[in-house]
Amino acid sequence: MDEPPRKDHIIAAAKNFLGTSDFQLDHYNAKPVSDKIVGFMGKHLLVTVTVWVEGKKQDILFFVKMLPTSESHRSFLAELRYFQKEIAFYEVFEPIMTSLLPSEHPLPIPSCYFTVGGRSGDAGPPAKSEDTEMIILEDVSKKGYVIRDKMIPLDLEHARIVMRTIARFHAASFLMKSNSPSARRPDNANYMDEVFLPAKEMFLTKERTSSGYQWAMATAKTTSSAVAGFWPEHFGSDEKKEEIRQRVKECWGKLFQITQPSEKYFNVLCHGDVWVNNIMFRDNAMSGKEKKPVDALLVDLQLIRFAPVAIDLLLFLHTSTTRKFRQDNLNELLEEYHKQLGNIVGKKELDELMSLEKLKESMSELGLFGKVIATGYLPFILNIEEVDPFLKAGSQEPPDFMTFALRDRGEKVLANAKASEHYKVRLMEAYQEILEHLKLWK
Structure with missing residues (x-):
């Protein structure tokens, strides 16, 4: 140090x-x-x-x-502006959000x-x-909060807790809206100009000179290289690799728009980075009983953004659960989220701003976000230190993201997959889902 x-x-x-x-x-x-x-x-x-x-x-x-x-x-x-965003959250947003939320539903941070x-x-x-x-x-670890193994997808019990936790985080935006003069507007797309400007999207943007854009383009290369390695008989040719790269780049272009405030769906202050390592769970402490999760906190608020609620939900589900799990449990989890929101905001008020049907519609219409972001996130967040010397154990410094991320990492993805079956299954599932979306899956 x-x-x-x-x-x-x-x-x-x-x-x-x-x-x-x-x-x-x-x-x-x-x-x-x-x-x-x-x-x-x-x-x-x-x-x-x-x-x-x-x-x-x-x-x-x-x-x-x-x-x-x-x-x-x-x-x-x-x-x-990663640090500035988190500082802005605690200095600007947290006092307002805490003042609006009822004491029985504190801000989960x-x-x-x-x-x-x-x-x-x-x-x-x-x-x-x-x-x-x-x-x-x-240091919330002293209160019993812990981070789960990032390699193990969450089960239904933990996922329910997270959906309720995200709802508590989002609820303050609904209450903020109803306490603002802007509440009389037919939409809240420009609400950012008055309140949420510090949460402006800085990472996932279409500005070609930005690091976020360059990371997305490098991710498209990584996806095409890794797909070619996983399924060489179908996607191993240079022609197929280039086709996948271009098509995935187009998907990222759509994603840059999805992360902006919506004129169709209700916008909230999103956490922006809800995945397993940014969720800390607390289990019950009752002796003689099996431990079960009872609460969770969201940590690392460096990617806050003003966007539809679906952005947080899709990122969480596609980075922290399996595809089959989502297929089996999505409706139940959305109902859990919406019910918790209604408990805090009021069911009548919530339905006027975002009914359950509207929430499900947004999850479907904006679903590409989850599929694309998984291809970008999973190769990094599930990385294995032993496979990549760049991740030096014992270092007090994080790896330089610019050097680490802005390149074709297809070979590293395949090496990680060889070293870990968990990694392999998660990555192949994510790639298959985006290939199916692009109608390229054989």
């Missing part, structure tokens, strides 16, 4: 945590969350802060997110106790800035 969190930042976070400045800092220790790569978008630290309060020693546990030190990696994050940097301008701080962007959050 090059620079631990500064002492004055730790003191400020402790003050916010304790709700008082009447304490003394004894010391604090910072260590990496894990000796494995836990994400591409920053350094993650666990910080234990020991303070004296009214003559008693007390430990406070924080989860700290900091920028990586690589200059190119920092530039990538600055371009897409970790508490934030301190942020620094990234709150103004389009660019992040210089690469060697002393006041680097940083977010200090509660």
